[in-house]
Amino acid sequence: MTTSEENYLKVIYHLSQVSPKGVNTNAIAGMLETKASSVTDMLKKLSDKDLVSYQKYQGVTLTENGFLSAKMIVRKHRLWEVFLVDKLQFSWDEVHEIAEELEHIQSIALIDKLDAFLGHPDFDPHGDPIPNRQGEIKKTSKLLLSEAELNQEYHCVGVKDSSSEFLKYLDKQKIALGSVFKVIEKESFDDTLTVEINAQEKIISNKIANNLYVQ
Amino acid sequence: MTTSEENYLKVIYHLSQVSPKGVNTNAIAGMLETKASSVTDMLKKLSDKDLVSYQKYQGVTLTENGFLSAKMIVRKHRLWEVFLVDKLQFSWDEVHEIAEELEHIQSIALIDKLDAFLGHPDFDPHGDPIPNRQGEIKKTSKLLLSEAELNQEYHCVGVKDSSSEFLKYLDKQKIALGSVFKVIEKESFDDTLTVEINAQEKIISNKIANNLYVQ
DNA sequence: AGATATTTTTAGTTTTGTCTAAATTTAAAT
DNA sequence: ATTTAAATTTAGACAAAACTAAAAATATCT
Structure with a gap:
C-alpha cells in the first residue's frame, strides 16, 4: 500500500x-x-x-479489509506518538506531524517490538486508544467536561481537539492527562464553568469544556 | 528532498x-x-x-551541499540502526532494511532527540561511524583481519560486508563487535588464518578475514 | 415541480520517476 | 587506426497522484 x-x-x-x-x-x-x-x-x-x-x-x-488496515495505521501513529513523548521527551503538541511520517513505515516486526518497548500502552499522549495488533480497541466510557455533573470528581482522560494550539493552552493552564476536575458551578448564560483543577479554582469556557474528556 | x-x-x-x-x-x-x-x-x-x-x-x-546532505542521511540511517538494536532488541542482521525506510523521516528535532536518547553514539551496530550533526565523522585506524600481524591482540571494531548472510555467520561463530582476536598462524597456500577468538581457536577463511575490521 | 445551488464525476493535463529502444560517446582490441 | 564492445545519453512512453475545467447527478428552495 x-x-x-x-x-x-x-x-x-x-x-x-x-x-x-x-x-x-x-x-x-x-x-x-x-x-x-x-x-x-x-x-x-x-x-x-x-x-x-x-x-x-x-x-x-x-470494507472489512479497509477497516483493519486503517486501524493498523492508527495503531502505528499512536504508538509512535507514545515513543516520541515518553522516550524522546517531545511535548504532546509536537508529535502529530512526525507521527504522520512514521506511521507509514512498513515493518510489522518493528511495530510489535516498539509496542513491547513502550510497555503495550493502551492510550496515546492525547488519551486516544491504541488498537492492538488484532485491531481491537479498548472502549472507555468517557464524557466531555461540559457534560460533567456538579461537585463530582473526574479526571482528565483525553482531548477531543488535539491541535497544537489547544494543547499549548492546556499546558499553560497546567492541565494534563490525569488532572483532577470538580465542576463547582455552571453559568447558565454562556455555559462557562467554574472548575477546581488539581485543587485550584479556574474559569473554563464552554469551548474548552467541549474538548476535554473526563471520567 | x-x-x-x-x-x-x-x-x-x-x-x-x-x-x-x-x-x-x-x-x-x-x-x-x-x-x-x-x-x-x-x-x-x-x-x-x-x-x-x-x-x-x-x-x-x-558538491559541498550534496556531501553534507548525504552525510545527514547516513547519520539518520545509522542512528536508527542503533535504536533498533539497542532499544528494540533487533539483531544486527535485521536492521538495515527498516533503517532504509526510517532514514527518510524529515524532522531534524527528531534526530537530535534520538541521538541524545541513544547517548550520542559514535558507531552503529556494524561498527560504521555516525556523522555528528555537523557532518563530522570520527576516523579510526582500523585494519582488516587479513592484514593483522601474527600474535598481536586485536579486537573486532566493524564489518566491511554487512549483508545479513555474513552477519548471521558471525553470530553462529560467536563473533561480535568487541571480540578479541589473535592470529596464530597464516596458511600461505590459501591465506586461511588460525585465530584465537575469545580464547577459542578457530579457522578463518580469507574471505571472512577480508570482511572483518580489527584494531 | 421547476429553478438554482452544491456536490461529484469525467476528461484531459501535469509532474515525478521510471522504463524501452535507439543513438551517441568513450573505451578496448585487434 | 579502424573496428568492436561497452557505457552513457536521448527520445518517447507509461503509471501514480495530483490538478483544472466542464459535465452530470443530487440536494435545496421557493
Missing part, C-alpha cells in the same frame, strides 16, 4: 466515526487538502483493491 | 569512497536496481539542485 492510499484510508476511518453510513468526497478532500476530483480517482483505486465500498455519488465506507 | 533523491545521494556518497574522482552511471544503477537511463535523468535533476557536479559521460561527484 502506498503512503497516499494509507492517508486516504486513515481519513475515511476517522470520518466514518462521525458519518458511519457513508463519507462524502468533499469531506475527504477537505481533510487531505486536495481536490474532490483527486478523491474520486483514489476511491476507485481503493475500491478495486477491496479496501472501500464505493458507489458513485453515494459516499464511501470501509 | 524526495526519498528517491535521497537514495541517489546516499549511493553516490558510498560509491565515492571507492571512486572519489567520479562515480559511474552504471554503478549507481546497479546499487539502486534501476536502469542507467533513469540514473542519467536523476543526475540532471540533482545537478540542477547543486547537489552533484555532473558532466555528460564523465561520471558524477558530490
